[in-house]
Structures are given as structure tokens and as C-alpha cells.
Amino acid sequence: xxxxxxxxxxxxxxxxxxxxxxxxxxxxxxxxxxxxxxxxxxxxxxxxxxxxxxxxxxxxxxxxxxxxxxxxxxxxxxxxxxxxxxxxxxxxxxxxxxxxxxxxxxxxxxxxxxxxxxxxxxxxxxxxxxxxxxxxxxxxxxxxxxxxxxxxxxxxxxxxxxxxxxxxxxxxxxxxxxxxxxxxxxxxxxxxxxxxxxxxxxxxxxxxxxxxxxxxxxxxxxxxxxx
Amino acid sequence: xxxxxxxxxxxxxxxxxxxxxxxxxxxxxxxxxxxxxxxxxxxxxxxxxxxxxxxxxxxxxxxxxxxxxxxxxxxxxxxxxxxxxxxxxxxxxxxxxxxxxxxxxxxxxxxxxxxxxxxxxxxxxxxxxxxxxxxxxxxxxxxxxxxxxxxxxxxxxxxxxxxxxxxxxxxxxxxxxxxxxxxxxxxxxxxxxxxxxxxxxxxxxxxxxxxxxxxxxxxxxxxxxxx
Numbered sequence: 406x407x408x409x410x411x412x413x414x415x416x417x418x419x420x421x422x423x424x425x426x427x428x429x430x431x432x433x434x435x436x437x438x439x440x441x442x443x444x445x446x447x448x449x450x451x452x453x454x455x456x457x458x459x460x461x462x463x464x465x466x467x468x469x470x471x472x473x474x475x476x477x478x479x480x481x482x483x484x485x486x487x488x489x490x491x492x493x494x495x496x497x498x499x500x501x502x503x504x505x506x507x508x509x510x511x512x513x514x515x516x517x518x519x520x521x522x523x524x525x526x527x528x529x530x531x532x533x534x535x536x537x538x539x540x541x542x543x544x545x546x547x548x549x550x551x552x553x554x555x556x557x558x559x560x561x562x563x564x565x566x567x568x569x570x571x572x573x574x575x576x577x578x579x580x581x582x583x584x585x586x587x588x589x590x591x592x593x594x595x596x597x598x599x600x601x602x603x604x605x606x607x608x609x610x611x612x613x614x615x616x617x618x619x620x621x622x623x624x625x626x627x628x629x630x631x632x
Numbered sequence: 633x634x635x636x637x638x639x640x641x642x643x644x645x646x647x648x649x650x651x652x653x654x655x656x657x658x659x660x661x662x663x664x665x666x667x668x669x670x671x672x673x674x675x676x677x678x679x680x681x682x683x684x685x686x687x688x689x690x691x692x693x694x695x696x697x698x699x700x701x702x703x704x705x706x707x708x709x710x711x712x713x714x715x716x717x718x719x720x721x722x723x724x725x726x727x728x729x730x731x732x733x734x735x736x737x738x739x740x741x742x743x744x745x746x747x748x749x750x751x752x753x754x755x756x757x758x759x760x761x762x763x764x765x766x767x768x769x770x771x772x773x774x775x776x777x778x779x780x781x782x783x784x785x786x787x788x789x790x791x792x793x794x795x796x797x798x799x800x801x802x803x804x805x806x807x808x809x810x811x812x813x814x815x816x817x818x819x820x821x822x823x824x825x826x827x828x829x830x831x832x833x834x835x836x837x838x839x840x841x842x843x844x845x846x847x848x849x850x851x852x853x854x855x856x857x858x859x
Contacts, residue, residue: 496743513767516723516759517777527776532743540740543770549754550744 411445412456412608418487422477425486427453431608431621438620440587440608441508443535453484455625456606460486462629463605466571472564473600475593491591491602495552497533498589500561502526502569505584507611513541521584526569528562533589560599561590568601576612579627581619586610638672639683639835645714649704654680654711658835658848665847667814667835668735670762680711682852683833687713689856690832693798699791700827702820718818718829722779724760725816727788729753729796732811734838740768748811753796755789760816787826788817795828803839806854808846813837 407423408415411432416424430453433439433446457479464476475488503510504526506518518524530547531539547553553561565588573583587609593600603609607621619627635642638659643651657680660666660673684706691703702715730737731753733745745751757774758766774780780788792815800810814836820827830836834848846854 513764514759514769514773514777515764516761517779525776527772529770529773532741534743537740537742541768541770542741543756543768545754546741546756549752550741552744 412453413604421490423488423490425488425604427457427484427486427604429453438608440611443539449622452608452622454481455622456604456608457481457484457486458629459606459625460604463572463575464601466575467568467601470567470571472568472571473593473598475591475600475602486604488602489594489600491593491600492597493589493591493602494547494557495532495550498547498552499531499533499539499587500528500565500590501531501585501587502528502565503585504569504573504582505611507584510585526566528565530558530561557599564590564599564601568605572605572610575628581612581614581624581627584611584613639680640831648717650715650717652713652715652831654684654713654831656680665835667838670766676849679835679849681708682849683831683835684708684711684713685856686833686852687831690799690802691828693802694795694828697794697798699795699798700820700825702818702827702829713831715829716821716827718820718827719824720816720818720829721774721784722759722777725774725779726758726760726766726814727755727792727817728758728812728814729755729792730812731796731800731809732838734811737812753793755792757785757788784826791817791826791828795832799832799837802855808839808841808851808854811838811840 406414407417412428412430414426418424429448429450430445431438431447432442434442436447458481461479464474467474475491477487479486503524506522506524511520531541544555544558547558548555569586572586576583588601589603590599591602607624612619612624633641634644639655639657641653645651656675656677657672658665658674659669661669663674685708688706691701694701702718704714706713730751733749733751738747756768758768771782771785774785775782796813799813803810815828816830817826818829834851839846839851
């Protein structure tokens, strides 16, 4: 094991790839799940496997569309995902795509938007920094601090919109609306291609059905049930 | 009087222009001046006039360089400045230009910069919103929320760099270093030209001499003393 994360542990494999072990822990506050939170708030039996199953589903969809990701394969029974090696930008970024004004966006810009107002696939970047509450950062600051060049920013923004659109479309097929989703990217594999890393599951997004928020486990179940 | 501000009151004149009355109040926390703070922390006799004198000095410098501002004239005895009418963007923005990592920039990005590290005339925009702590906002969000178009953002950024460079240069002549400065802009006069509004004084900037922070009143005194 080379890294113990809040919701995943990371192991280095002998062939240079990595193994992600999905845990049953979910981020939140006061025992309530919140994808925007920075600490583990609850643990639910089967949450790790459910997140992995949904991640596998989305990563394979992205593979079909030739969108670059770190994904190689998943072992649901062991709750592990094999991925290519990746270097994160700086000490890690989160890239968020928003279709509705909720969460920290609403917290910041509530003077200008109503809760739940539609947003046009708006993309923003925050630094992974628990101590400073994952601060928002703009393109110029990312370039100045040598975290991301302006061209890389453009590429990340485009990839984010494309991937979010794939997820949104898949959810829509089940009558679910995607409000927002956060991604992590890195320079992946030997050729350091910019690609999606981490996972794509209920714990990275806010999904609603008929105006009701859908918990991560329920989301996995709805998305993966046989038609 | 049409508006009572924290450090200035605003009166409408019969000719369509406005009169700004500079007060002796300064923003800060716990009685200590801080240009980044959102409430009045202290009052110093003569602070209003000192701020006005320095503003007059800088606005006239900008006039010489044909940089658009709302400034018409100043009456130091009465502590008033006559200005053109202006519409702010949204409900008001602050545009900050940074040469050193201090204040809220350091608070956000302290994982990547040392205190006082040099920055390359980095420009960022915050919303004037006391309740939400003047949140940072990027170009895409400003455009999406109809606060500022992308072209206007570009223009504001350029104007900000140009004006900050003029202030920095003037301070340098007195051996003073500009760390950061915040501006307000608006659509000014009958033709709605984008121009600098508000004031340019010690209360909008962090200025240092030989590594020591210079209080607003002292800054006015040093800048305006006869050569």
C-alpha cells in the first residue's frame, strides 16, 4: 500500500500499474453523505463495491467513446480497480461540472442565482486542500502557480464537459437528472496523456429523480439494474 | 444622499454627476486596518481627506495617460470628489491585482506559495457580497451569471494591469513597494465606457517600505510630500 485515502486505498503493482481498493466509507458531515465534504462521515456495507460497479460501467462507456481514462479493469468481488500510473496536477485538483446551482456554487453565488437554477455545463477547478476548504482557483492562478498551463486548462475543461455529458446522458436514460459532478485528472501512463483518474460514482455527483436526491448506493442500483 | 457606504457617502448632483463624501472610517478587524476586510473597524481624524488627496493624485495621473475613470474633480477641504455617473457590474465587483502573495490569496493558495512570494501582476475578480465573504469568481461564471461578458473580462483585466502598473511606478519613486491593490469598475457616463470608479488610496492597497507595512495615512503623507 502506498496511500491510504478517505474512500480508497492505493497499492502499487509489480507491472507499474496501480490497484485501487474501494472502501465502504463515504464523505459527508454529521453522518449525512455530501459529495462536497472533506471528511468521512459514514460507512455503509457494500458502498465500496457499489461505487466500483458504477465506476466500471462509466469507465467502459468512456472507453467506447475513446475518452482517455486511467481505467484498466475492475474486480467487483475484491472491490478493486486496476489503473494506469498517474501524476496529478500540483498536489491534486478537482474539476467540477455544474448543471444546477447547488452546493458550494450556491454558497458562493447565492446573490445571483436561485437554488437549483439551471447552469450551462459550467466548469470550475478547486485545489484539493482539506485545510483550506478546497479553494476555487482560476485559469490564470493555475498557470502562475505552475499547476496547469493555459492549454492544459482548456483541454481539462473540454474533457470535463465531454465526460459529464456522457454521465448525464446515461442517467437521463433512467429518468435521473445530474445536478453536478466532480472529476480528477492526471497525466497518465508512459506518455503522460491527460486522462480521467479516480472514480465515477454516486460519491462524485449529485443526482436527482423527480426532485429527490438519490443516495450513492441507490444510484448504483438504479443505473445497473437489468433493463 | 442616495447611498451611505462604509467609507464614503454618495450624493446625486443636479447635473447628473455624483458627489462622493470621503469619511474618516477605515475597514478592518478588531480595530486594526485591513484593506481586505468588510466592516468598519476604526476611524481616524483626517483619514477621509488623506484618502481623497491620494485618490486625486492617482486619478490625475491616469487622466494624463488617458486611462478612463469616473473622476471629474476633488474638493479636499470638503472631502468630496465629483464623479461621472456609473453603473456597476452585477451588484458590484472588486478586481484585484497582486504582486506579492499576501491576504486572501495566501489564505487560499498557501499550499503552493510562501507568504510574500512574488506574483506576476496576477488579476482576479471577487463579488462584493459581505454576507458570503466576497467570493472569488472566474471568467466563465461571470459570463454565465450575466455579470460580465468574456470581452469585458478581458478589458477589465487589461485596465487593471495598466492602472496597477501606474500606481506601482508612482510608489516606487518613493521607495515603496506595492503588494496588491483592488479596484472597482463600472460603465461610466452617457456612453457607458468601462472605467475605474471608487477611489485609489491606502485603503485599497497593501504598500510596504523596507518590508514594513505602511498605514493609509502615512502612505498619503509620503506620496504627497513635496520633493
